[in-house]
Amino acid sequence: MKEGSRKQDRRIGRTDHRTAALLAWSVWTLCVALLALTALLDYYYTPSSPKLSNTSEYAFVAVPLLVYVTVGAFVASRRPGNLVGWMLCAIGFVLVARSFGMAYADYALLARPDSALPGGVYMACISQSLVALPALILAFTLLILLFPDGHLPDRSLLAVPWVAVGGGAASALWAVTAEDAFGRYSVRNPLHVGGVLGDVVDGFGRLGAAALLVGLVVAIIAVFVRLGSAQGVERQRLKWFAYAAAVLLGVLFLSPLVWVLPEWISFPLGIAVFSAIPVAVGIAVLRYRLYDIDRIINRTLVYGALTALLAAGYFGSIMVLQGISGLVYQVPFRALTGQESQLATIAATLVIAALFTPLRRRLQSFIDRRFYRSKYDTRKTLEAFSAQLRNETDLDALSADLVDVVRETVQPAHVTLWLREPAGGRARTLSAPARDIGSPATRLPR
DSSP: HHHHHHHHHHHHHHHHHHHHHHHHHHHHHHHHHHHHHHHHHHSSSOOOOSSSSOOOOOOHHHHHHHHHHHHHHHHHHOOOHHHHHHHHHHHHHHHHHHHHHHHHHHHIIIIIEEEOTTTTTHHHHHHSSHHHHHHHHHHHHHHHHHHTTTSSSOOHHHHHHHHHHHHHHHHHHHHHHHHEEEEEEEEEEEEEOOOHHHHHHHHHHHHHHHHHHHHHHHHHHHHHHHHHOOOHHHHHHHHHHHHHHHHHHHHHHHHHHHHSSSSSHHHHHHHHHHHHHHHHHHHHHHHHSSSGGHHHHHHHHHHHHHHHHHHHHHHHHHHHHHHHHHHHSOOOOOHHSSSSSSSSHHHHHHHHHHHHHHHHHHHHHHHHHHHOOHHHHHHHHHHHHHHHHOOOOOOHHHHHHHHHHHHHHHHOSSEEEEEOSSSSSSEEEEEESSTTTTTTOOOOOO
């Protein structure tokens, strides 16, 4: 009877797993279809942006959205009980629905106003009002709170999701009913609410927006608190999420500088940055190469600082060299030749190329000492012991030093070194308690 019950439970579990996978990939299929329709509608109406062509613009927007829904569907199908995957699907779906609503409204109300396409005004409500903003904030708040296992980290946060959901619903209702008319299309909002009821909706909407923002702030603070006290696998998972969020916020802060870069740099950089959070969440939830995050953070710090220093040195060298050439020739070189001088650029490039390797090494050493002190000390200890191996011939001294090195680097609870005497002699051991890092090694009797 019990065996039959277990088999039935396993069948039910497999059925629920297949149902969740079918639902997740159905959402993915819907998002892909909406993106394709959005590109098709905008191809016949929306003009190209001054920076990118229509094709590049849609690739720039569509790739991160597809990453969100793809990673979300993959996580939800593998971990159907983990709400993190469903939150990623929700974020991607909201962004795709807003893009499709704008393209549909543009085509139905501006490009082909006589086509009698149904629902154009309601699509304008979705795209022109701020209804998508509270939905996105709510999804990100729940994503942060439930990351990485789909459960709240503490029962004290039990009220935060409910406050965020209520605030998001109230602020979304306020956003969709606030506009009286849409100037872009010269049509009135059929969902507009005025009078006393409109004032009530406005008041509740403002309170809901405040509650939603409070929920987001509490979720962010909770992540930092968990990151400070987390250990092992949980800490690595939180570091993936924190790293992706830091990269996204950093690039958004520096967006004026990033946007003036050549398209072959800014285009893939923007796609990678906006895809960072879903990729990091997928790696953390599925526990794929978790411990690579330390190396990634280290390389980001080193090469980010190196790029900034080299760029500043490059432009500074050009200005200095051009100033020196102006003083030597008393007139700008361009006035003499009729073209801009390439001498300063070539000289600055050679200087930067010569400084690259030594500057990278110094930055790597500084970051290791400052942020990875334990690993830096471990490496230095092993290097010193390797040098000692080349010079020391006393086996007893080397055995004691080996125990000390293991104790300082690995820090186990106990260290025992077992040595076998040559030619069938008796074995001997060298043992030491490793809790006390400074205690000397203890030799056991032979």
